[in-house]
Amino acid sequence: MVSIGAAVKEPGSTRKNKTGSWRTFKPILDKETCIKCENCIMFCPEGCINKDYDIDYDYCKGCGICAEECPVKAIKMERE
């Protein structure tokens, strides 16, 4: 049921829209190579990389900024 005027009356509704389905290229992070500099965490526009360097593929759109910013090339973009 859509509310009148499609107003959203509960917080967190954007989590329902799993934008990971938009992805064409998937970032694969090699934790052996990673130097834990936090660049990818800071640059990810979607907040999809946590402090353990796990990537949330439900919402990662595959923009590739993390791979671009990684100073040791620990992240590779692979076609889905």
Place this chain on the structure above:
Amino acid sequence: MVLKVMSANQAIAEAVKLANPNVIPVYPITPQTTISEYLAKFVADGEISAEYIRVESEHSAISAALGASGTGVRVFTATSSQGLALMHEIIFAAAGLRAPIVMADANRALSAPLSIWNDQQDSISERDSGWMQVYAENGQEALDSILIAYRVSEDHSVLLPSMVCIDGFILTHTVDPVDVPEKGDVDKFLPPYKPDHAYLDPKRPMSIGTFTDPNYYMEARHDMELALEGAKDVIANANAEFAEIFGRKYDFIEKYRSDDADTIIVAMGSICSTIKDVVDEHRDNGEKVGLVRVRVFRPFPTEEIYDAIKGASNVGVLDKNISFSVGGVLHNEINAKMDVKANGFIVGLGGRDIKPTHISEIIEKTKNTTKTTQWIGLNKEEL
């Protein structure tokens, strides 16, 4: 009752003063300008306590109106022609967000060629937006229609914006005796706006105007269709209560000597006053001619119009607009929605004078049914 002589623009400003909106974002444009001027004066003189926002364009005027309505207050704005066209994007958004904004439109031709004079192309071109539309015949009806518009738009079963349309110059700049109702009576008819569907309040957080994916959009639009169709009952009730309090009875359509008529003219707005005179002349000659004036154009009063015209042998529909290669919009909607074969006539574009002789010419031409839309009043030497 004290009748005052005023233009329809002033009558609308008086109605807005009585409705007492909280926010008035408005940008002046001919021939609406005096509405914005009267309202600016009312605010400056402390006659109303509204926030008057001097915006930089019509796109901003309707955007500010929508934003203000989103905070849960009553809003008014007014425009015309190019200004309404510039508002187009937000016109649709206001209806979709179910903001009960009331706007006056001084009907004026759309460019090009640039024209400041009257036709109804501007508001007719916004007919698919989800706004309600009323076309007034005179200043009194313009005033009353603003009050009824707030009442209907703000009804919790409707929550759609309303456009009150008045013919540019013909109504906006000519004066008429108008009864300005008492504030106490207006307060009885129009209670304060109390929204509960969508408004921004930190105590009850919500998001309005968000992106919707294909799972939600179609239902939201379907709800609008149901709300606009359902508005017919609300309008009927509001009209009845208005008549009780103020003694003036409005309906979706006005029937003028049409009950036993063989030939019926259908039209909207100020031209209907001229048509009534011509109908009287033809009646004096023993011809059974009548007029059906469409007041409420959205929601479209299909049953009311059909009941009024189905008994006539000849029906002619006048349009001060043109949907190129199709014809006049009112004409085509009547033929599409009803089991009638009405003739269509394009008249009065860009302020072209519509004379009684033109109406008689239309009455004559209506006797032969044709699918071809006929343009009346063209300068033959220019063709």
